[in-house]
Amino acid sequence: MNDLSEYKNIWVFIETECGKAKNVGYELLHAAKPLAEKKGCPLVAVVIGKDVEDAAKDAICYGADSAILVDGPEYEYYTTDAFVKALIALVQKYKPETLMIGATTNGRDMGPRVSCHLKTGLTADCTAIDIDEETGNVAWTRPTFGGNLMATIMCPDSRPQMGTVRPGVFKKGACDKNRTGEIIREEIHVAPEEIRTTLVERVNEIVEAVNLSEAEIIVSGGRGVGSAENFKLIEGLAKVLGGTVGCSRAVVDAGWLPYAHQVGQSGKTVAPKLYFAVGISGAIQHLAGISGADTVIAVNKDADAPIFGVADYGIVGDLNEVVPALTEALKARQS
Amino acid sequence: MNICLCVKQVPDTNEIRVDPVTHTLVRKGVPSIVNPFDTYAEEVGVRLKEKSGGRLVVISMGPPQAAAAIKSCLAVGADSGYLISSRAFGGSDTLATSYILSEAIKAVEEKEGLKFDLILCGKQATDGDTAQVGPEIAEHLNLPQVTYALDIVEKNGEIQVKREQDTGYDILSVKLPAVVTVVRLPYEPRYPTLKTRTEARKKEIPVLTEKDIPSIDVSLCGLKGSPTRVKGTYTPVREKKGVKLVGMDAAKAAGELVRLLSDGKLL
DSSP states (O other), X not given: OOOGGGOOOEEEEEXXXXXXXXXXXXXXXXXXXXXXXXXXXXXXXXXXXXXXXXHHHHHHHTTXXXXXXXXXXXXXXXXXXXXXXXXXXXXXXXXXXXXXXXXXXXXXXXXXXXXXXXXXXXXXXXSEEEXXXXXXXXXXXXXXXXXXXXXXXXXXXXXXXXXXXXXXXXOOOOOOTTOOOEEEEOOOOOOGGGOOEEEEEEEEOOOSSSOGGGOXXXXXXXXXXXXXXXXXXXXXXXXHHTOEEEEOHHHHHTTSSOGGGBBSTTSBOXXXXXXXEESOOOOHHXXXXXXXXXXXXXXXXXXXXXXXXXXXXXXXXXXXXXXXXXXHHXXXXXX | OOEEXXXXXXXXXXXXXXXXXXXXXXXXXXXXEEOHHHHHHHHHXXXXXXXXXXXXXXXXXXXXXXXXXXXXXXXXXXXXXEEEOOGGGTTOOHHHHHHHHHHHHHHHHHHHTOOOSEEEEESOOTTTOOOOHHHHHHHHTTOOEEEEEEEEEEETTEEEEEEEETTEEEEEEEESSXXXXXXXXXXXXXXXXXXXXXXXXXXXXXXXXXXXXXXXXXXXXXXXXXXXXXXXXXXXXXXOOOEEEOSOOHHHHHHHHHHHHHHTTOO
């Protein structure tokens, strides 16, 4: 058993790609701040990427007390081998007590390899974090059974205690440009032959500027939309709201939209401020992907559809009439 | 290509209900199924095997009744299967589970007299929803990994994996041996025929305990080998008392909704 008292500080991993940080890292800084205050310890941002000094500076503005920066061309695109190697080296050198990672596809790819290598505990896809008053351990809360059951997990005897935290559940704090903090550069390099995967091609299927996991407004259509052609209605509503188009699994299975738009357990987990579910009945697998949404609005012709059970606002009616009317009403409000 | 498929038997989450009085999961009478993500892993595994030859071996860790999950896989194209089962393995978290599976994989290679080129898992199991066991198996075995796979094809002794990313997908090439976790496929998993199902049901599934896995360290299995502890569980309150507009014509309902959203400062 390692000596737990050697492990100090709370770390937040700031995920970057092509030099740009994803929102989730800054969200986690805001979420971790109260925990750092309870523990009376510094909050440290860990930034790995290519040309990411600005991301490290921004991390300070978003609440980190200091940042550790690993910069190199091998980190331009995420690869399991390079990022895992760099993060393990940092943990072994600095010994953080807690390490939080955004539960993105890359975060959930990297996290388990790091925790497994370090023989410590990792709690997946958390939606709440706190300090357990009795033990001082982090209490990680997460959905299981497709969102039917919440479990609170702790890692009492190993360090660092690690968790991946769902994007969008916590909001970013204010960006305070006057905040200052030390940025420590660490030279960790990974030889090309150590990286056992090669990116052959990247295909973007979502044309909207904002991807689903970071979108503040999402308009999703389901089987009830009826056809690929009829998704024009959903796109029209999304456009007037400045939102991103999502869909249920049935829509992807029918070939009406590419998989990148799919929301739910086998698609994206989303946490927008506004989520419109149009012609979506609300299967448990779909609901598992939208539990982080602030406000859910349902349009469905079936008054008993389960989606109404989670909706803050609902219209029972034919979406072919309701959606154009809603688009018009929003346009009228804007002009 | 020799492929090891790791599957888990899970309760059908479509059938799970929350008891409104006790606020606990009602699991009684809920049927067990092969984790749906694992059925995708199997389908792509069977296709790779059909193309390149080799064996597809399925393993599952769980109680004795999990043999049924292995038989389901045998009925749709797996060649053989092993159940990893022991009291010593109970209470394992993802670190201990992945350790046991990685040691079991080595033992199965010995028994089958082959080396696996590819280890396939579902992205996550629909009960625990962690998505951690696959990458942790890869770490224990020091293999490259690709998670969130949408398809796999073989190309010149390597594989190319279509991997989900935020705005679409990446095509990654990876040298074998490797671990891949599958999220879904562009095609549906095949169904068994009456004949293959009957044949699979008759098969004996060998059970591997710690005694059958020579290299395993029992202190790293079960609760002892698990760094995480469940402190408590609760069922989320799902029913919202939302505003439902019923029986209004579309224009009126739309106008009312926009007013409600504006009043709530949601627009």
